Amino acid sequence: MKVKQSLKHELIKLLKKTRAWLGPILVFILIMVAYPLTVELTNQSLADAFFPVLFISCLMVMMLATEGIFLEDYEDGSLEHLLITGGSIYQSVFIKILVHWCFIGVPVSIFGALFNIGVGNTVNSSILLLPSLLVSTYIFLILFCFGNSLSLTKGSVLGTLITMPLLLPMLVILGKLTTAIMFNINYFGFLILLFGILSIIMFIFPAIISKIIKTHLE
Amino acid sequence: MLREILIIVIKKFIHQFASPKTYFYQVNRIYPWLLYISLAIYLTAIVWGLFFTPKDFVQGNSYRIIYFHVPASFIAQSLYAAMAISSLVYLVWKVKLAAYLSRSIAPVGATITFIALVSGSIWGIPTWGTWWEWDARITSTLILFIMYLGLISLHNSFNNFDKADKLFAYLSIIGFVQIPIIKKSVDWWSSLHQPASITLTEKPAIDAVMLYPLFMAIIGFSGLIACLVILSSKVQIYKREKTKNWIKNYV
Amino acid sequence: MQNSLLIKADNLSYKINESKLFSGISFALNNNEALHIIGSNGSGKSTLIRILGGISEPSKGNIIKKEDLTISYLGHKNALKSYLSVRDNLDLLDLMDNKQIDNLLAEFDLTNKLDVTLGNLSFGQQKKIALLRIFINEADLILLDEPFVGLDIEMCEILSDHLNKKVEEGSGLIFTSHIASGIRANNFNLD
Numbered sequence: 001m002k003v004k005q006s007l008k009h010e011l012i013k014l015l016k017k018t019r020a021w022l023g024p025i026l027v028f029i030l031i032m033v034a035y036p037l038t039v040e041l042t043n044q045s046l047a048d049a050f051f052p053v054l055f056i057s058c059l060m061v062m063m064l065a066t067e068g069i070f071l072e073d074y075e076d077g078s079l080e081h082l083l084i085t086g087g088s089i090y091q092s093v094f095i096k097i098l099v100h101w102c103f104i105g106v107p108v109s110i111f112g113a114l115f116n117i118g119v120g121n122t123v124n125s126s127i128l129l130l131p132s133l134l135v136s137t138y139i140f141l142i143l144f145c146f147g148n149s150l151s152l153t154k155g156s157v158l159g160t161l162i163t164m165p166l167l168l169p170m171l172v173i174l175g176k177l178t179t180a181i182m183f184n185i186n187y188f189g190f191l192i193l194l195f196g197i198l199s200i201i202m203f204i205f206p207a208i209i210s211k212i213i214k215t216h217l218e
Numbered sequence: 219m220l221r222e223i224l225i226i227v228i229k230k231f232i233h234q235f236a237s238p239k240t241y242f243y244q245v246n247r248i249y250p251w252l253l254y255i256s257l258a259i260y261l262t263a264i265v266w267g268l269f270f271t272p273k274d275f276v277q278g279n280s281y282r283i284i285y286f287h288v289p290a291s292f293i294a295q296s297l298y299a300a301m302a303i304s305s306l307v308y309l310v311w312k313v314k315l316a317a318y319l320s321r322s323i324a325p326v327g328a329t330i331t332f333i334a335l336v337s338g339s340i341w342g343i344p345t346w347g348t349w350w351e352w353d354a355r356i357t358s359t360l361i362l363f364i365m366y367l368g369l370i371s372l373h374n375s376f377n378n379f380d381k382a383d384k385l386f387a388y389l390s391i392i393g394f395v396q397i398p399i400i401k402k403s404v405d406w407w408s409s410l411h412q413p414a415s416i417t418l419t420e421k422p423a424i425d426a427v428m429l430y431p432l433f434m435a436i437i438g439f440s441g442l443i444a445c446l447v448i449l450s451s452k453v454q455i456y457k458r459e460k461t462k463n464w465i466k467n468y469v
Numbered sequence: 470m471q472n473s474l475l476i477k478a479d480n481l482s483y484k485i486n487e488s489k490l491f492s493g494i495s496f497a498l499n500n501n502e503a504l505h506i507i508g509s510n511g512s513g514k515s516t517l518i519r520i521l522g523g524i525s526e527p528s529k530g531n532i533i534k535k536e537d538l539t540i541s542y543l544g545h546k547n548a549l550k551s552y553l554s555v556r557d558n559l560d561l562l563d564l565m566d567n568k569q570i571d572n573l574l575a576e577f578d579l580t581n582k583l584d585v586t587l588g589n590l591s592f593g594q595q596k597k598i599a600l601l602r603i604f605i606n607e608a609d610l611i612l613l614d615e616p617f618v619g620l621d622i623e624m625c626e627i628l629s630d631h632l633n634k635k636v637e638e639g640s641g642l643i644f645t646s647h648i649a650s651g652i653r654a655n656n657f658n659l660d
Contacts, residue, residue: 005563009561012553012557012560012561013553013561016552016553016557017552075546076546076547076548076549076550076551077544077546077547077548078548078549078550080524080542080544080546080548081542081544083522083523083524084522084523084524084542084612085540085541085542086539086540146392150372150388150389151372151375154376158372158375161368161371162368162372162389164364164368165361165362165364165365165368165393165396166392166393166395166396168357168358169361169395169396169399172354172357208388208392211388212385212388215381215385215388216381216385217524217525218380218524218525377486378485378486379486380486458487459487462487
């Protein structure tokens, strides 16, 4: 199947299920709004403590976004059919992750950067934050998809449990990134590191996920 | 002509060794030797380390837990590496024995990582004053522990063994990325943990008197853990091949 | 079209968790031929179809396929999205712009159901939509797993006629069914 066709298919499938992409975005906004309300701190502490909350809620929202991402295609036989009639599961997985990122990851990053200004940080820090959020939401999405594909038929709790260990190094990097943003040191180094990780993961993981799905279909 | 014969002989050798039956009988033969020799080495190392080495300048007598903690954490990481290599062998060459081995390493690895974490925190009390600290090496070892548990639960949740083996193999290979992270984490992030005392490239930072019992302890401990892995793999073979005749005759 | 070998099975055997499902299965299929796989429940008919389709690997034996073999498949599941309308589903399969689609829809009595959500149609109607892609596709080999389940008698006859025509036109057909079908095929017993 050609790439454009595949893209169109995944777009149709995702757009028709508004709950699937609107839900995580709304959850994210809810958490962001709840943060200043529930945490009674001074303005400065609010701004300082914002970054961890931002990254953790990005993480949780990406987890929500990948719930059942492959299960639906698996259960109604589309994956099986695709495999037998000679289609490429790699392409389907890659485009599915890309489309999910465009509709969930990008809005979440933009809202995160806006809320960053809202809690009192400088606009400069938001501008620095946006690319790193975009890249890290993509990385989270890929990792959660990996865990989801491993536990395709057994529910998503197992999958999340499995992926958590792989995510923690990412969180460590993001922690270092926030210090870099706050004190404006070595920021581009971390950004390049994130881009490097993304460029490796973006093309390798869909191949691994497609092998795992083929194993499930056996 | 000679090359073809060589290839056939090698293939036959690999296939013969890769049969669970051959492995089972060979392993039964060497198991008592391995057990007693490594027990002897480890006990000598412990006695030497506990009674015959001098006190550390800074830490006093409490450093002696190193003879327990360092082998445990070293083994925990090497076991994961062994499991990842075994899984790779399974995926590439489809040797079923490799899958049995990886599956049997997982619980042993989990226990050893737990022991490493606990002994590490016991060591932490007299030396650092705290029994837990969120620094790089401890956290990454905790991640290793969770990874082992995840692997075991993944394998147990599937009824179809072939599927379970393959998925286990994929996950263990992907998770291999954390081993370099653990090893290098103390170099990348300055933390409470001391930098690696024994590296491949530099002179050891630890005194020679304490080094020799440490090496002996590591070797002895590895032998004992290998015995555990062998026992575990025998259990796996019992479970998986129970329909075969040779198991029925053996039991 | 000349007679060429489409797919050949050579001494296939399949095990689940070390217990054998079937063994020693061998057959060959040329184009213009149809094969009807018969077996009792649980004898491995669906598994055999999946092995032929390339999803599962046999424990022993191998499959020899023609080069660039295109396969058209319908299994127990329809591979359609139940939350999309019929028209959107056919769009996903790129069937809407096909010339034959209107005739076929009229034949199956489904022309006025194009904007209905697929999940609201009955089981048999959903199966008819799923069968559309078998009819329109120009594949070398057609694999069907229990295609007659859920269809009324009229539809069964239509299906048999279409499949017979496809076999005459040069495709190969392998299918499993408990119901006596009107398809001219050789029988292959799995028991």
